[in-house]
Amino acid sequence: MTIAPPVVHTAPPAASSGGRSGSVTWMAWPAVVAFVAFGVVPLIGVLLLSFTSWNRLSQDIPFTGLDSWRTVLSDPQLPHALWVTFLIMALSWLFQTPISLLLGVFIAAQKRYRSVLAVLFFIPLLLSQAAISITYKALLDPNFGLGAGLGFEFLQQDWLGDSTLALCVVVFVVSWQFIPFHTLIYQGGIRQIPASMYEAAQIDGANRVRQFFSITLPQLKYTIITSSTLMVVGSLTFFDLIWVLTAGGPGDATRALAVDMYQRGFKADLMGPASAIAVILVLVGLALALGLRRLGGRDASASQLEGV
Amino acid sequence: MKRRNFLTLSAGAAAGAALAACGSSGPSESTTGTGSGAEASYWFLSGPPGEPIRQGAVDRFNKANSGGQIKVTTFQNDAYKDKLKTALGAGQAPSIIWGWGGGGLKSYVDNNQVDDLTDWFAQNAAVKDRLFPASFGPATINDKIYAMPCETVQPIVMFYNKEVFEKNKLTPPETWGQVMELVPKLNAAGVAPFSLGGQSRWTNMMWLEFLFDRIGGPEVFQAVFDGEANAWNNPASLKGLTEIQNLIKANGFVKGFSSITADSNADQALLYRGKAAMMLHGSWSYGIISAEGGSFIKDGKLGYMSFPTVEGGTGDPSNTVGNAGQFLSIYSKASDAQKETAKNFFKSLLDDTEQQGWIETGGVPIVKGADAKLAASPDKDFLNFIYQVSSNAKYFGQSWDQALSPTAAETLLDNIAKLFQMQISPQQFADNMNQVIGK
Numbered sequence: 001m002t003i004a005p006p007v008v009h010t011a012p013p014a015a016s017s018g019g020r021s022g023s024v025t026w027m028a029w030p031a032v033v034a035f036v037a038f039g040v041v042p043l044i045g046v047l048l049l050s051f052t053s054w055n056r057l058s059q060d061i062p063f064t065g066l067d068s069w070r071t072v073l074s075d076p077q078l079p080h081a082l083w084v085t086f087l088i089m090a091l092s093w094l095f096q097t098p099i100s101l102l103l104g105v106f107i108a109a110q111k112r113y114r115s116v117l118a119v120l121f122f123i124p125l126l127l128s129q130a131a132i133s134i135t136y137k138a139l140l141d142p143n144f145g146l147g148a149g150l151g152f153e154f155l156q157q158d159w160l161g162d163s164t165l166a167l168c169v170v171v172f173v174v175s176w177q178f179i180p181f182h183t184l185i186y187q188g189g190i191r192q193i194p195a196s197m198y199e200a201a202q203i204d205g206a207n208r209v210r211q212f213f214s215i216t217l218p219q220l221k222y223t224i225i226t227s228s229t230l231m232v233v234g235s236l237t238f239f240d241l242i243w244v245l246t247a248g249g250p251g252d253a254t255r256a257l258a259v260d261m262y263q264r265g266f267k268a269d270l271m272g273p274a275s276a277i278a279v280i281l282v283l284v285g286l287a288l289a290l291g292l293r294r295l296g297g298r299d300a301s302a303s304q305l306e307g308v
Numbered sequence: 309m310k311r312r313n314f315l316t317l318s319a320g321a322a323a324g325a326a327l328a329a330c331g332s333s334g335p336s337e338s339t340t341g342t343g344s345g346a347e348a349s350y351w352f353l354s355g356p357p358g359e360p361i362r363q364g365a366v367d368r369f370n371k372a373n374s375g376g377q378i379k380v381t382t383f384q385n386d387a388y389k390d391k392l393k394t395a396l397g398a399g400q401a402p403s404i405i406w407g408w409g410g411g412g413l414k415s416y417v418d419n420n421q422v423d424d425l426t427d428w429f430a431q432n433a434a435v436k437d438r439l440f441p442a443s444f445g446p447a448t449i450n451d452k453i454y455a456m457p458c459e460t461v462q463p464i465v466m467f468y469n470k471e472v473f474e475k476n477k478l479t480p481p482e483t484w485g486q487v488m489e490l491v492p493k494l495n496a497a498g499v500a501p502f503s504l505g506g507q508s509r510w511t512n513m514m515w516l517e518f519l520f521d522r523i524g525g526p527e528v529f530q531a532v533f534d535g536e537a538n539a540w541n542n543p544a545s546l547k548g549l550t551e552i553q554n555l556i557k558a559n560g561f562v563k564g565f566s567s568i569t570a571d572s573n574a575d576q577a578l579l580y581r582g583k584a585a586m587m588l589h590g591s592w593s594y595g596i597i598s599a600e601g602g603s604f605i606k607d608g609k610l611g612y613m614s615f616p617t618v619e620g621g622t623g624d625p626s627n628t629v630g631n632a633g634q635f636l637s638i639y640s641k642a643s644d645a646q647k648e649t650a651k652n653f654f655k656s657l658l659d660d661t662e663q664q665g666w667i668e669t670g671g672v673p674i675v676k677g678a679d680a681k682l683a684a685s686p687d688k689d690f691l692n693f694i695y696q697v698s699s700n701a702k703y704f705g706q707s708w709d710q711a712l713s714p715t716a717a718e719t720l721l722d723n724i725a726k727l728f729q730m731q732i733s734p735q736q737f738a739d740n741m742n743q744v745i746g747k
Binding site: 055056057058059137140141142143144158159160161163166246247249250251252253263264266267268269270 | 390393396399415416419421506562563566567569574577578583714715717719722725726729731
């Protein structure tokens with residue numbers, strides 16, 4: 001193990017910033033205070049709770065060492081919940097990325113009708129997850145829902161009562177809500193690409209499809225990584241939507257980690273094991289975020305516009 | 309410098325407290341249990357039909373007593389359960405705790421959160437003797453009474469749609485064999501045999517509660533409750549689990565039952581719209597159907613009966629399950645004056661006005677002789693039926709999830725969901741449940 005701090009030979013840019021850098025650190029304080037108060041402190045609390053067996057009722061919190069961890073790690077529910085979580089993560093990434101990328105390309109163009117459409121596309125993002133879930137639940141009701149109302153045979157599935165279908169519905173509803181957000185990110189990314197690149201490609205005779213794959217996609221590398229990180233890490237915390245739609249069911253078909261944590265903590269009053277799962281969620285999220293950053297290459301801050 | 313840091317911190321803490329207050333959902337007022345004076349705080353469930361009646365009882369008490377008043381805060385069902393547990397854990401619970409008795413109450417008792425009322429009931433025998441004896445079951449933990457039973461008795465009964473049966477020239481089932489014969493006939497007629505809000509899980513549980521009781525009597529679940537090892541391996545329990553899976557395999561329940569929630573009242577709607585022939589549900593369903601089902605009850609289309617018997621079963625057919633009442637406990641950390649106010653309030657409960665209020669909502673108050681008041685009600689047939697079922701029951705079983713500790717109840721509901729989804733076999737169910745006996 002040789003972990004040495006990298007030797008950095010950059011001279012401090014004291015001359016150019018003229019004393020500003022010294023005084024601006026206070027600007028970070030509100031964010032740091034908020035982060036410590038609402039991020040770090042609760043996290044430490046959860047970590048400590050995971051070594052106890054608190055039942056939410058008693059005033060004293062008995063310390064039980066690694067008991068909660070042993071319970072959680074030996075429970076077959078954990079690998080299942082992890083599997084469901086990763087399945088939802090992977091499927092929603094596969095579903096959202098192409099659609100939001102193409103929609104981003106579509107609304108990046110400076111045309112008025114596309115701007116109008118763009119506003120409409122964003123509506124799902126403004127709605128609360130609980131409201132969306134309740135609406136979809138009503139629409140998908142096997143007896144009083146859309147299928148039964150319109151009389152369409154193919155809509156009359158047991159959408160939320162069949163294990164596979166329920167998982168697909170969860171992925172669909174999640175994507176329906178978050179595609180606008182990622183479209184917005186891609187739109188911004190695409191508008192950053194210099195028009196001169198496309199002009200050069202046109203002179204070389206590249207058609208639209210070729211331009212998309214040779215210019216837009218490579219230029220969006222970091223945008224894709226950013227958007228994917230948000231999708232993947234965000235999907236770990238899906239709770240309200242799943243809870244309202246399926247409550248983790250049917251059986252345990254959609255019981256992702258966050259739902260499992262809630263059921264153990266707030267339904268079964270097992271705060272110790274629930275906190276252990278929360279810690280696992282944090283670790284998985286950190287590992288994924290770091291992994292995705294690695295994907296972007298070591299030099300993530302390098303310019304994409306070299307040679308332009 | 310140090311002082312400034314401290315100020316920043318305390319400002320942050322204040323903001324945090326403010327945010328936390330915003331996050332708590334929907335209390336109409338917020339009070340802490342450790343307030344001064346004789347004013348007792350009382351939290352209960354909001355929403356019709358119960359809220360105005362509970363509020364009315366408090367208003368009448370406050371009018372009659374200027375010394376000790378009751379201050380009310382109301383919550384929605386699920387929000388209440390969470391808020392109350394958090395408040396108990398933080399030492400901020402109300403003086404009067406509304407609840408369901410049983411396992412939940414036991415967890416309060418185990419943590420010394422509620423007062424033992426046994427002596428008080430001994431001194432005030434009149435308060436105790438006018439109530440159904442069965443209603444004291446869930447209030448009694450380790451042979452001591454920790455709660456005042458109140459409100460109404462709510463047994464689980466079998467509702468059916470008379471129109472569906474007449475149209476198809478069928479008769480409602482009296483035995484389990486007849487149930488299984490009816491299922492294919494009703495399916496052939498395009499009607500689901502049974503409506504079920506299966507996503508709520510406790511709805512499925514009601515079926516097992518009755519099957520276990522009809523097949524092997526109350527002893528089967530009592531053994532689980534008493535913590536006997538491998539109690540779920542009882543042959544009666546395995547037979548009950550097998551029968552329910554047979555019914556599911558025969559398409560006994562409405563299509564998509566596992567995605568229907570009880571909160572949406574869609575299960576009742578299936579019954580009164582004629583999409584399902586029967587429904588096993590709590591007696592409170594009557595109030596829901598009467599409010600939402602148009603003229604369904606007025607037209608005499610709603611039928612109701614006890615759960616069918618099971619051939620060869622040893623359980624008494626008069627046995628029933630459900631809620632033997634609702635329960636009020638006194639918070640152990642309330643002041644003596646508050647406790648005194650609460651006890652005076654208990655004495656005032658279920659007066660004639662309150663009884664009348666519950667009867668108007670289609671409920672039977674847990675007061676002996678309440679049947680005399682039922683005759684004047686337009687719902688007298690149903691109310692008399694509920695009174696008979698409740699007062700004649702040899703054994704009035706408590707809902708399993710409320711009888712067990714929250715931890716065991718969650719495992720139970722989880723496994724019931726899997727059983728109804730055919731994910732696990734009866735034996736696997738028994739094995740999973742045997743592991744949490746006594747926890």
